Amino acid sequence: MTDTEPDSAVEPLESLLKVAQVRSDGTGIDTFARYVWQAKQAVRQWLTCFAGDTQYVLCEHLEDIAVIHATGFRFMQLKTRDHGSWSAAMMCDKGIKSLVRSYTECRRVDLHERATFELWLEGPAADSPETKDFVADPTSALKPLKDKILSAGLARDCLRDFLQRLVVRDNQPSRAYIDAQVLHELGRLWPAMSQPEREQIYERLLKAATAAQEAAPRPSMIEHHLATLTFDSSGALQDGRTAEIGALSRQMLSREILMAITPPRPNDSDGDMLARMASGGSASWLELKMLRAGAGTETIRRAQELRADMEVQRRLLLASRESAEVDLEKLADRLLTMAKATARKIALSGASAPATVIRSAEAITHDLLSRPSDLAFCDRMSLFDKDPELLYGYLGHLSDVCRFPWRAE
Structure with missing residues (x-):
């Protein structure tokens, strides 16, 4: 993958807006899959904002989830399956076809060099050697599989680059188990919290993620914080800067919003908590500590x-x-x-x-x-x-x- 300095790349929000304008066939920003499993996966990605690298998450923009981090983008197509495993051919039919479209559109605005294109699958991949090899390294795809990918509309001279940027993540938590997985992850972030307290946080986060997935009006608390958000050229949120976020605002889950609607974590620094207060939180210093x-x-x-x-x-x-x-x-x-x-x-x-x-x-x-x-x-x-x-x-x-x-x- 080509390394590109953030300040020399196309400005993230402007780039995404350009791609959104290209994708006007009813399969992009104006169409929203309302699957709860996807919203719960969005919550999991949103929680990675605490780690510092992830800056914000966009729901149902180009793909089911787009994760924007300090040096690039991750476009994620999420697929569920009631039973059975995923063969490599099935992956192409179900999800990779969509990732090909996103890759092609990102390439038109020179965004692809900073991006990965990821297929997240509920359940396991099949045990066949071809599928196992493909999941471990998509560039190992055999000719029939490559032909299938090309038939999705990918230019032949882009095939190798696309496969290098393709990531397959199978064995995602099932719809029956994902709640337990998210609550476990919340428990690692807030180990002192009781199960009911973690469930309350989860409910709050899921409500926000579902609203972002559907581009629906957010709870007023979140709208208040969105009104103050601006971005710099690397995609980081900065006060005092202006940026046109337009249609993206309702689909955006940022670190600032995450901090505003969750309690402090045990390893938060005083600076982190001051940032919570500066972002408009109503909790006092005593309460936060x-x-x-x-x-x-x-x-x-x-x-x-x-x-x-x-x-x-x-x-x-x-x-x-x-x-x-x-x-x-x-x-x-x-x-x-x-x-x-x-x-x-x-x-x-x-x-x-x-x-x-x-x-x-x-x-x-x-x-x-x-x-x-x-x-x-x-x-x-x-x-x-x-x-x-x-x-x-x-x-x-x-x-x-x-x-x-x-x-x-």
């Missing part, structure tokens, strides 16, 4: 309530006590020393209780609130009347100003 550290809904709700109760007392102190800022800082030092020691203790327990580390915010909360006298001891000047719940709320405030991460640093 606690979510990243595995806190459940009830724990976060309680922390927010106690922080709000504390804030009333803190503002009264600042208004009425000349030394309030100095005294509050001394209290902050004592509270943070205690909280960080607790976080380290929980981290060190990871060898014997790894689940505790994954849900460190839950463990820290339980540990601190189970020691009310220790919390009260931190408040030597009775700024919060030695009330352990208000002191816990003040720790929430310190987290909100980037001084406590709810896990060992």
Whole structure:
């Protein structure tokens, strides 16, 4: 495959729009296959945006799924099968014919050198040597198979290049099993989440992917984020740039939207979470940090309530006590020393209780609130009347100003 620098290639969105204009025979952007299995596969591809290379996913544009990454494009044709295996000849009849059309159209706008064309198959490939060899290396296709591919409309002088860019991925999760597969993948991203919580995330993602597949109106939360999206010449999303995304907007699943409608992951950096807030998310810094550290809904709700109760007392102190800022800082030092020691203790327990580390915010909360006298001891000047719940709320405030991460640093 020819390596092409991103900045010397045709601008991604403009290129895709040109190809869409070529493909006006009713088999492209204006026609949408509404198969749930395909939408679930789109969710799987969308989740790869977290890895950093995938920038966004387009549903039902040229192919069932188009994945745009930092250096090129992946055009994916998805096929289901009720029973039996896939022979190489059947692959040509069912999916490769469509990939040939996409390849030809991409070639017209010099997009093919940055693209792969992939056939994703529900179920296994056949055991015949010809099929096995073809799946492992499409360039090994024998003459009858090559003739079949050429009959789909591929120019003979393009055959070798097309086969080099062709990828066959069989044994995709079946319609009966794909939900379990996606939930398993969500569990790897959010290991602290319960099954019901993962199912809620999955439902949200699938709703967005289905809307993209059908070019249907998206939930208002997603539309809000789409309105702010712009792209640079490599396809990366950039603020302050303008780009005409037009008809593609409803078919687009971006990393920014993914981050906006999912909770933080355990390995998210503070920069990742700031990006969530900058993209218009409504979650507070405290909530995002606690979510990243595995806190459940009830724990976060309680922390927010106690922080709000504390804030009333803190503002009264600042208004009425000349030394309030100095005294509050001394209290902050004592509270943070205690909280960080607790976080380290929980981290060190990871060898014997790894689940505790994954849900460190839950463990820290339980540990601190189970020691009310220790919390009260931190408040030597009775700024919060030695009330352990208000002191816990003040720790929430310190987290909100980037001084406590709810896990060992």
